[in-house]
Amino acid sequence: MNYDIFNGDADGIIALLQLRLAQPHTATLVTGVKRDIELLEPLTKKYSLTAQDNLTVLDISMEKNRVGLLFALESGAKVFYSDHHRSGKIPQTVNLDAHIDLDANTCTSLIIDDYLQGEFHLWAIVAAYGDNLIAKADGLSTKAGLSLSQAKQLNELGTLINYNGYGAHIDDLHFHPAELYKALLKYPDPFDVIADLSSPFHRLKKAYRHDMDRALAVKPFYQSETLSLFELEDAPWSRRVSGVFSNQLANQDTGSAHGVFTENSDGSFTVSLRAPLSNKQGAGDICSQFATGGGRAAAAGINQLPRVDIPRFTQTVESYYG
Template sequence: MNYDIFNGDADGIIALLQLRLANPVESELVTGVKRDIGLLTKLTEKVALTKADKLTVLDISMEKNKPGLLKALNEGAGVFYADHHRAGEIPESAHLDAHIDLDADTCTALIIDRLLDGQFHYWAITAAYGDNLIAKGDKLSKAAGLSVERSEQLKELGTLINYNGYGAEVEDLHFHPATLYRALLKYSSPFDVIADKSSPFYRLQHVYQEDMNNALAIEPEHRSEKLSIFELPNEPWARRISGVYGNLLANQNPNSAHAVLTKNRDTTYTVSLRAPLSNKQGAGDICSQFDTGGGRAAAAGINALPKELIVSFIQTVEAFY
C-alpha cells in the first residue's frame, strides 16, 4: 500500500502534486487542516504497516512525528520524507530516505523541485508564494523569465491554496485538502488552473476576499516597535483567514513581528506568529516554549494558548526581537 501523507496547505499539496505528476501511483491520501501536523503518528496508531508499505511524508515536522516515524521504520515500511520544519535527530535507517532543509528561504515544494530537476518548476514557484516566501518567489519567477503579471498570478494562486488549509477542522475549509489536491492534479501547470474558469481558483478567489475584508476591519490589540497583535473572533471566517492575514501583515511591515490570535471554542487562542521579514528567525523557537506550539524559523503557531499566557507570549516575542 502507498500512503501519501502531506500538510493541507499550499506547500504540502504542491509538493505532492509535483511528485505525482512525475510519478503517478495509486495511494491513500492522509491529510487535514494546516495545523494537523501529527499525521504520520496518527496513521501508525491506526494502521499496522508492513515491509510492503511505502510512505511519502511531506511538509510535516519530523520532530513532531518521531513516534510514528520510528514505528513505521521498525515495521519495515519504506519512508520518503521531505520537509523544512524542525526535525530533531534524524533516525538512521536503511528504510528512510530523508530530505530535510531548514533554510528559512526554502519550503518542501522547493526541495521536491530540486529532486525533480525543475520538472514542474512553475508549481514550485506557486508553493513558495503560498508559503509567504515572496522574495524567493519573485527571484525564481524572474529567473524563469516570467512577466510581473504572470508571477502575480502564481502568487495569488499560491495564496489561495494556502488560505484553504486554515481552520480548526476540515468543516471550516471550502475544500478538504485531499479534494483540492485531486482537483489540482488535473493540471500540469498552475497557469492551466487559472485559465480554466471552472477550476477551484475562482471559487477560492471569491471567498478569500470576503474573509479578508472582515479581517482588515479589525484594529490591533497590541502594537509596539517589535510586535503587533490582532485578535480575531471564534468564527469560521476568522479561522480560515488567520494565516494568510498574518502573512499580509508581515509583508506590510517587514521590520516587525506579527501575531494573529483567533479565539477557540474554549478560553484559549490559536496563534499564528510571523517573524519580521527582515529577521526571519525565532518564530518556531518562541512558539515551542508554549504547550501545543511549534513551527519553523519564519512562521510558527500555537494551537491553544491560554488567555492568561498572552502577556507572557508578548514578553517572550519582544524579548527575542
C-alpha cells in the same frame, strides 16, 4: 500499499502534486487542516504496516512525528520524507530517504523541485508564494522568464491554496485538502488552473476576498515598534483567514513581528506568529516554549494559548526581537 501523507496547506499539497505528476501511483491520502501536523502516529495505529508498504511524508515536522516514523521504520516500511520544519535527530536507516532542509528561505515544494530537477518548476514557485517566501518566489519567477503579471497570478494562486488549509476543523475549509489536491492534479501547468473558470481557483478567490475584507477591518490590540498583535473572533471566517492575514501583515511591515490571535470555543487562542521579514528567525523557537506550539524560523503558531498567557507570549516576542 502506498500512503501519501502531507500537510493540508499550499506547500504540502503542491509538494505532493509535483511528485505525483512526475511519479504517478495510487495511494491512500492522509492529510488534514494546516495545523494537523501529527499525522504519522494515527496512521501507524490505524494500519498494520509491513515491509511491503511505502510512505511518502511531506511538509510535517519530523520532530513532531518521531514516534510514528520510528514505528513505521521498525515495521519495515520504506519512508520518503521531505520537510523544512524542526526535524530533531534524523534516524539513520536504509528504509528512510530523508530530504530535510531547515533554511528559512526554502519550503518543502522547493526541496521537491530540486529532487525532480525542476520538472514542474512553476508549481514550486506557486508553493513558495503560498508559503510567503515572496522574495524567493519573485526571484525564481524572474529567473524563469515570467512577466510581472504572470508572477502576480502565481502569487495569488499560492495564497489561495494556502488560505484553504486554515481552520480548526475540516468543516471550516472550502475544500478538503485531499480533494483540492486531486482537483489540482489535473493541471500540470498552474496557469491552466487560473484559466479554467470551473477550477477551485475562482471559488477560493471570491471567498478569500470576503474573509480578508473582514480581517483588514480589525485594529491591533497591542502595538509597538517590535510587535503588533490582532485578535479575531471565534468564527469560521477568522480561522480560515488567520494565516494569510498574518502573512499580509508581515509583508506590509517587514521590520516588525506580527501575531494573530483567533479565539477558540474554549476561550483559548490559536496563534499565528510571523517573524519580521527583515529578521526571519525565532518564530518556531518562541512558539515551542508554549504547550501546543511549534513551527519554523519565519512562521510558527500555537494551537491553544490560554488568555492568561498572552502577556507572557507578548513579553517573550518583545524580548526576542526587541
